[in-house]
Amino acid sequence: MNEISLYRNKRKTTQMLFFSGAICLLLFIVLLYSIGLFDGVFKAKPTVFSGGALLVLLILVLINLLSLRDKSAQIILNDAFFLGKTTPLAKAFGQGDWADVKAIDLQKVGGDTLVIVTLGNPNKYKGRLSSLLWKMAYQESADELTIMYSASTIDVDASELYNLFVSYWKAKDSH
Structure with a gap:
């Protein structure tokens, strides 16, 4: 059998990054609400959860954005x-x-x-x-x-x- 090389599908990657970005935006809104920006009441548990999840997701999105430059076979x-x-x-x-x-x-x-x-x-x-x-x-x-x-x-x-x-x-x- 011949060697087969499978490359990144830009459309799939862009869709995944767009979806991840939308989730980041939603988590950011939850974070703002949790710290009391809208109603003046600080909510500790949602702040910790949304802040942590947002941080992890942002790191993953940044890593994926940087990996877009990699043109080699996946x-x-x-x-x-x-x-x-x-x-x-x-x-x-x-x-x-x-x-x-x-x-x-x-x-x-x-x-x-x-x-x-x-x-x-x-x-x-x-x-x-x-x-x-x-x-x-x-x-x-x-x-x-x-x-x-x-x-x-x-x-x-x-x-x-x-x-x-x-x-x-x-x-x-x-x-």
């Missing part, structure tokens, strides 16, 4: 390996080998559907991830890593991405 699949940058975990993980893949699943997580790649031989990949990301990815009971890939910003939808991953994984068995 996911690369070929006969030997797979590589993706569509989630922070996948980006930090880097390149995985098809020989280590045990399973590939499609799972809805929050508002996104993710392709979940389960890898055996986790010691091979241990030094790549920070301790926080390692704890997220490593399933101690099964001695496996689970790496997630999103189709939310690329040119294909989640089921097509899943089918691509599965076809490359199965093709490695025929070589």
Whole structure:
């Protein structure tokens, strides 16, 4: 099989950023209301919640705005390996080998559907991830890593991405 490179879909990314910006605006209005700007009554719990959520969402929006300059492929699949940058975990993980893949699943997580790649031989990949990301990815009971890939910003939808991953994984068995 040939190598396939999947690039950022500007329209999908712009829609996602617009939606995130609208949520930021709503959270900002809630924050202003909570601090008593409109009625003169300070409300502590809504202030803390809306302020924290607004801060986190603004950071994510800024990171996504900065990543728009990245013109490189977001996911690369070929006969030997797979590589993706569509989630922070996948980006930090880097390149995985098809020989280590045990399973590939499609799972809805929050508002996104993710392709979940389960890898055996986790010691091979241990030094790549920070301790926080390692704890997220490593399933101690099964001695496996689970790496997630999103189709939310690329040119294909989640089921097509899943089918691509599965076809490359199965093709490695025929070589």
